[in-house]
Amino acid sequence: MKISEIAPPEVGKGAARIILTGREEVVIEGHKGLFSYETKCIRIRSKSGLVTVSGQDLIIDHLGVQDLLIHGRVEDVAVDGEKA
Amino acid sequence: MSGQVQFRVRGLSAEKLLNAARQQGISFSRVKREKSRSLLMRCSEKDYEAFRPLAQEKGFEISEAQPVGILRLEKRLAKRIGLWAGALIVLGLLIWALGYVWEVRVENAGAYLGEVRTFLDELGIRPGIRRSGVNLSDLRGRLEWRLPAVKWVRTEWQGVSLVVRLEEGVPPPEIASNEGTGDVVAASDGLIQRVTTYAGTPAVKAGDFVKAGQTLIRGEERGKDGTAHPVRARGEVIARQWVSVVTRVPIMETASEPTGRKTVLRVIDTPFFSWRREEEPSYLTYDRNREILPLGGAWLPVWLVRETFAEVSLRPRSRDLDEAKREGAQAAIFALNQALNNDETVDKWMKFDMIEGDTITVTATAEILRDIGRRGQ
Numbered sequence A: 001m002k003i004s005e006i007a008p009p010e011v012g013k014g015a016a017r018i019i020l021t022g023r024e025e026v027v028i029e030g031h032k033g034l035f036s037y038e039t040k041c042i043r044i045r046s047k048s049g050l051v052t053v054s055g056q057d058l059i060i061d062h063l064g065v066q067d068l069l070i071h072g073r074v075e076d077v078a079v080d081g082e083k084a
Numbered sequence B: 001m002s003g004q005v006q007f008r009v010r011g012l013s014a015e016k017l018l019n020a021a022r023q024q025g026i027s028f029s030r031v032k033r034e035k036s037r038s039l040l041m042r043c044s045e046k047d048y049e050a051f052r053p054l055a056q057e058k059g060f061e062i063s064e065a066q067p068v069g070i071l072r073l074e075k076r077l078a079k080r081i082g083l084w085a086g087a088l089i090v091l092g093l094l095i096w097a098l099g100y101v102w103e104v105r106v107e108n109a110g111a112y113l114g115e116v117r118t119f120l121d122e123l124g125i126r127p128g129i130r131r132s133g134v135n136l137s138d139l140r141g142r143l144e145w146r147l148p149a150v151k152w153v154r155t156e157w158q159g160v161s162l163v164v165r166l167e168e169g170v171p172p173p174e175i176a177s178n179e180g181t182g183d184v185v186a187a188s189d190g191l192i193q194r195v196t197t198y199a200g201t202p203a204v205k206a207g208d209f210v211k212a213g214q215t216l217i218r219g220e221e222r223g224k225d226g227t228a229h230p231v232r233a234r235g236e237v238i239a240r241q242w243v244s245v246v247t248r249v250p251i252m253e254t255a256s257e258p259t260g261r262k263t264v265l266r267v268i269d270t271p272f273f274s275w276r277r278e279e280e281p282s283y284l285t286y287d288r289n290r291e292i293l294p295l296g297g298a299w300l301p302v303w304l305v306r307e308t309f310a311e312v313s314l315r316p317r318s319r320d321l322d323e324a325k326r327e328g329a330q331a332a333i334f335a336l337n338q339a340l341n342n343d344e345t346v347d348k349w350m351k352f353d354m355i356e357g358d359t360i361t362v363t364a365t366a367e368i369l370r371d372i373g374r375r376g377q
Helices: B014-023 B045-057 B069-079 B081-098 B110-122 B136-146 B321-340
Strands: A017-021 A025-029 A031-037 A041-046 A049-063 A067-079 B004-010 B028-035 B038-044 B103-107 B150-158 B161-168 B184-186 B190-199 B215-218 B220-222 B228-230 B234-250 B252-269 B274-276 B286-294 B303-318 B344-355 B359-371 B373-375
Touching: A017 A067, A031 A049, A031 A067, A031 B014, A041 A067, B004 B028, B004 B045, B004 B069, B014 B028, B014 B045, B038 B045, B069 B081, B103 B110, B110 B136, B110 B161, B136 B150, B136 B161, B184 B234, B190 B215, B215 B234, B234 B321, B234 B373, B252 B286, B321 B344, B321 B359
Parallel strands: B103 B161
Antiparallel strands: A017 A025, A025 A067, A031 A041, A041 A049, A049 A067, A049 B028, B004 B038, B028 B038, B150 B161, B184 B215, B184 B373, B190 B234, B220 B228, B234 B359, B252 B274, B252 B303, B286 B303, B344 B359
């Protein structure tokens, strides 16, 4: 069985999947590492480019090998400078 | 599952360190920026063991891991053997104490309260006995046998309390029926005051004196043609009656006077045994005062009982006559009110008599108006 048979197409290609829930939580699946972390801005590397999460009181609630969960007051999410 | 630890990492570009750790399969949680060069974070205890040398190798300063959550609690508790031992002892004592009856409560017993308490005492059911020695259904059966007037008995446990609840039987109300035939007869003697007939033919009139059982309203009516046909007699027959109660009050009483001799006994009392040092005094008559002081608090059934025996001498003396009369009058009025049962009262009076010089008899009488009619057979 191939991964394309059981998962969405973007997973097989290694693209990052960004899920924004309300204005409090951002999940990034398939990230490639942390680029920078400040309480007002977190930058994450991904195959799609640099994901920038801006807001207030941002904390990284989970930093795993594949996925990353950010909590805080999220104001903006952008990929390579373009709004996601 | 290993617990979580919290620690602090200081140094420039801690992000690079986290990425290097990520490549080794280390996960973090609650990563929080404190200062420009400091991050506070958590990871599993196992990951911390792998992360610490990595951070030190790359020139970062890493603090000691502090257990958090369950792990923190576990580590704290592991250091406190005394706490564990104490908790186990308390738990053991609690389980042991729960095996005993701490209170016997009798509810809704009314006039049977004393009898129920005596009966329970006869069966040996009192605070301090083992709970396993009480069979609730057997106790219920015995109480129902002992108290036939009681409708039902409920016996149950409420924590460490044995609760016995009684429900007295209520006789069914007399249901008025217009069916069938029959007379209204006098339930008791009386002087007829007025007769109101709803059905039937009145057999008495105001001013008549009737005896119990005498017909008051006959169960028959006459038609226009003069023929009589049977009916169920109904009506209200108000009669004047006199109700008397008698109370007796002795005018002699026994007074006790302390002789001055006194003995104090101290007893350590538990549900299993009592321990005392002194013997009870051999006074013929004495006043006894008992104080109970719980020693074991709420969990341990141990009491210190302090009994004071004060020797007294008894001698008869006369009471104040007016006071005895007042007491007798109060008792008579109370008994009369109980006997009247909400009847309309016309007049009340009291009579005092002396019997053989040592007893006052008080007769309280009430003149009342009462419906004396009842259905005849």
